[in-house]
Amino acid sequence: MNAAPTLDDVRRAHLRIAPYIHRTPVLTSEMLNRETGARLFFKCENFQKAGAFKSRGACNAVFSLSDVEARNGVATHSSGNHAAALARAARLRGIAAHIVMPNNSPKPKQQAVAGYGGQIVLCEPTLAARERTCQMLIDATGATLIHPYNDNRIIAGQGTAALELLEEIPWLDLVIAPVGGGGLLSGTALVAKALRPHAQVLGAEPAQADDAAESLRSGHIVSKPVNTIADGLRTMLGERTFTVIRDHVDDIVTVSEAGIVQAMRRMWEIMKIVVEPSGAVPFAAIREHPALFAGQQVGIIVSGGNVDLDTLPWIEKPRS
Amino acid sequence: MNAAPTLDDVRRAHLRIAPYIHRTPVLTSEMLNRETGARLFFKCENFQKAGAFKSRGACNAVFSLSDVEARNGVATHSSGNHAAALARAARLRGIAAHIVMPNNSPKPKQQAVAGYGGQIVLCEPTLAARERTCQMLIDATGATLIHPYNDNRIIAGQGTAALELLEEIPWLDLVIAPVGGGGLLSGTALVAKALRPHAQVLGAEPAQADDAAESLRSGHIVSKPVNTIADGLRTMLGERTFTVIRDHVDDIVTVSEAGIVQAMRRMWEIMKIVVEPSGAVPFAAIREHPALFAGQQVGIIVSGGNVDLDTLPWIEKPRS
Numbered sequence: 001m002n003a004a005p006t007l008d009d010v011r012r013a014h015l016r017i018a019p020y021i022h023r024t025p026v027l028t029s030e031m032l033n034r035e036t037g038a039r040l041f042f043k044c045e046n047f048q049k050a051g052a053f054k055s056r057g058a059c060n061a062v063f064s065l066s067d068v069e070a071r072n073g074v075a076t077h078s079s080g081n082h083a084a085a086l087a088r089a090a091r092l093r094g095i096a097a098h099i100v101m102p103n104n105s106p107k108p109k110q111q112a113v114a115g116y117g118g119q120i121v122l123c124e125p126t127l128a129a130r131e132r133t134c135q136m137l138i139d140a141t142g143a144t145l146i147h148p149y150n151d152n153r154i155i156a157g158q159g160t161a162a163l164e165l166l167e168e169i170p171w172l173d174l175v176i177a178p179v180g181g182g183g184l185l186s187g188t189a190l191v192a193k194a195l196r197p198h199a200q201v202l203g204a205e206p207a208q209a210d211d212a213a214e215s216l217r218s219g220h221i222v223s224k225p226v227n228t229i230a231d232g233l234r235t236m237l238g239e240r241t242f243t244v245i246r247d248h249v250d251d252i253v254t255v256s257e258a259g260i261v262q263a264m265r266r267m268w269e270i271m272k273i274v275v276e277p278s279g280a281v282p283f284a285a286i287r288e289h290p291a292l293f294a295g296q297q298v299g300i301i302v303s304g305g306n307v308d309l310d311t312l313p314w315i316e317k318p319r320s
Numbered sequence: 321m322n323a324a325p326t327l328d329d330v331r332r333a334h335l336r337i338a339p340y341i342h343r344t345p346v347l348t349s350e351m352l353n354r355e356t357g358a359r360l361f362f363k364c365e366n367f368q369k370a371g372a373f374k375s376r377g378a379c380n381a382v383f384s385l386s387d388v389e390a391r392n393g394v395a396t397h398s399s400g401n402h403a404a405a406l407a408r409a410a411r412l413r414g415i416a417a418h419i420v421m422p423n424n425s426p427k428p429k430q431q432a433v434a435g436y437g438g439q440i441v442l443c444e445p446t447l448a449a450r451e452r453t454c455q456m457l458i459d460a461t462g463a464t465l466i467h468p469y470n471d472n473r474i475i476a477g478q479g480t481a482a483l484e485l486l487e488e489i490p491w492l493d494l495v496i497a498p499v500g501g502g503g504l505l506s507g508t509a510l511v512a513k514a515l516r517p518h519a520q521v522l523g524a525e526p527a528q529a530d531d532a533a534e535s536l537r538s539g540h541i542v543s544k545p546v547n548t549i550a551d552g553l554r555t556m557l558g559e560r561t562f563t564v565i566r567d568h569v570d571d572i573v574t575v576s577e578a579g580i581v582q583a584m585r586r587m588w589e590i591m592k593i594v595v596e597p598s599g600a601v602p603f604a605a606i607r608e609h610p611a612l613f614a615g616q617q618v619g620i621i622v623s624g625g626n627v628d629l630d631t632l633p634w635i636e637k638p639r640s
Contacts, residue, residue: 025345027367046592047347265629272366272625274592305592309585315635 004244005152007194010159010187017059017157020092022048024161026168031270036286038293041172042267043165046275046305050112052232053161053184053303054085054148060157061146062089070095072142077123077130079105080232081304082148087118098143100134102126108308149183150238159187165299166195174293176282177301179203179212179252180233182241188301189248202292203245203252204285206260211236213252216245229257229313232278232303253292255284261313263287267302277313279303324564325472327514330479330507337379337477340412341369344481346488351590356606358613361492362587363485366595366625370432372552373481373504373623374405374468380477381466382409390415392462397443397450399425400552401624402468407438418463420454422446428628469503470558479507485619486515494613496602497621499523499532499572500553502561508621509568522612523565523572524605526550526580532557533572536565549577549633552598552623573612575604581633583607587622597633599623 027042045053062074073096076086083099090097097118101110102125113120123133138145147154161184162175175192179185189201205212209226215237223236237245245252255263260277263284267275279302286293286300347362365373382394393416396406403419410417417438421430422445433440443453458465467474481504482495495512499505509521525532529546535557543556557565565572575583580597583604587595599622606613606620 030369044592049350051592268594269629272364272371272594274588274594309589309632310635312629312632312635315630315632 005156009156013060013156014160016063020059039297041169041299043301050084050088051306052081054081056160057154057157058085058089061153064153069144074146075143076146077134084112087113087116091117098137149181150240154183155187158184159191162188162191172299173296174200175299176202178281179205181235182237186241186244193248200250204282206230207254210254230278253285255288259284259288274305276304276307325476329476333380333476334480336383340379359617361489361619363621370404370408371626372401374401376480377474377477378405378409381473384473389464394466395463396466397454398468404432407433407436411437418457469501470560474503475507478504479511482508482511492619493616494520495619496522498601499525501555502557506561506564513568520570524602527574530574550598573605575608579604579608594625596624596627
């Protein structure tokens with residue numbers, strides 16, 4: 001239980017969740033290849049159920065539970081995509097999902113959770129309040145905690161995106177994924193290094209939320225104030241994800257806020273896909289550090305596409 | 321030469337253009353199925369080369385030319401996606417493309433044409449000026465005219481989108497495509513009726529540009545003032561497209577301007593794809609006329625994704 005997940009765990013997860021997720025397409029763009037000097041393969045998890053890769057881990061965790069563990073439902077605290085993905089997975093299994101959300105979380109995110117039948121409990125917007133409220137809920141309901149990333153079932157589930165990518169494009173030289181709590185990056189790294197040991201695995205992170213890069217450098221988990229438009233990447237690593245990333249990820253590269261917005265806009269404009277800021281961070285890294293990628297076959301995990309279409313970062317005055 | 325294209329013409333076009341176009345994905349959405357009560361299969365030509373199905377017809381026309389016909393290049397007048405697609409196809413064949421554009425056509429569209437190496441000649445924004453300027457260019461250069469839709473090679477090329485769709489989803493009950501000049505709808509109709517005679521074929525058109533619907537009702541091509549956000553659908557039918565549509569299309573349904581914007585936004589939000597207003601018109605038709613589609617397996621040609629991301633119709637005050 002304490003060892004990191006293996007490729008076999010990811011393969012089992014893939015079979016388990018196959019009925020509940022999309023096998024997302026891998027898109028390419030000659031124009032973006034020309035612009036970057038690399039050959040880019042975009043694994044489009046923005047097309048995933050509930051709009052993000054989070055559905056993979058959430059489904060794997062929920063469908064891994066024994067009937068006894070599942071009986072009283074699941075619980076988590078999250079303001080983002082994990083909340084909606086967990087609510088959806090719980091509904092598919094026919095159990096309750098108790099979701100603690102900060103009371104300042106955006107209405108569309110609350111609506112998404114409610115739309116999948118999640119039972120929302122609002123709390124003060126601090127980590128302490130979120131954890132305390134979640135624990136109280138678990139004590140009261142007997143629900144099973146499904147942590148957003150520091151959980152082997154979640155890591156194995158998120159790894160299935162890279163598994164599909166490498167099944168489809170086996171000749172990649174390099175795989176890059178965004179890193180927030182590290183569930184996606186750790187799952188990606190253990191799959192890529194198992195299937196293709198010579199491939200590099202990079203994490204991509206906002207420079208203004210570079211706690212993972214600093215954790216990798218310093219050898220222990222770093223917590224620091226963060227401030228980035230990439231709302232999915234504001235969390236710090238957990239013990240489990242840190243260990244996998246330390247052992248399997250070659251490096252973490254950082255990008256500017258302006259670079260994230262430009263990369264996001266370019267993907268909308270040229271690829272015609274809606275990606276959220278977090279999902280554009282790896283492509284921003286390729287644009288800001290071209291020498292690392294030039295001439296290589298690069299797999300990119302595009303993590304999600306949940307954005308508020310009323311407030312796009314390149315349009316100054318949205319409807320109020 | 322005067323007979324309408326056949327399924328064989330479309331199959332030949334498909335082989336001819338295969339090296340130069342994307343086989344675009346067919347996307348589905350459980351949520352939009354639930355909302356509409358139909359099963360929807362979106363053929364995503366917004367992912368096509370140059371951002372629209374127009375690349376299919378343009379490549380077919382350009383690569384159908386004899387070396388003698390091709391020698392002096394091609395010419396057209398267009399303010400939209402056909403111009404960029406033709407410039408791209410000509411560059412692929414290594415010949416010149418002379419593109420007459422109205423002097424009020426948006427800068428991004430001019431840039432797209434220039435980006436593909438097209439030689440732009442600006443003229444007054446009237447149909448008469450466009451046709452006159454184009455004819456002068458042809459007289460001066462010896463270029464071959466490639467009309468945007470009233471051309472059998474174009475119709476056969478545009479039909480390849482429906483061919484791919486029906487190869488992938490052969491059990492469709494109904495296929496719907498937007499109608500402007502009618503190249504896409506006529507190509508779609510002749511493929512669908514040949515491969516699946518019992519399937520219905522519908523056109524979708526803005527109510528404020530319902531010249532095709534009126535043409536179908538009255539039995540002759542109607543020209544009338546139009547005013548719609550769907551900039552790809554402001555043209556009238558040609559003799560060739562009218563004939564195919566009259567003979568093979570079951571009906572043309574119309575949609576409101578507000579319905580187009582709502583459908584477009586819903587596709588961005590739920591499907592995470594960037595579609596232009598014209599590309600959202602068929603989905604708008606499904607939302608506004610649900611009884612026509614309920615319970616059916618519906619194929620939708622999503623025509624294109626070229627939008628100006630600075631001015632989205634649901635955001636009031638764009639950057640000026």
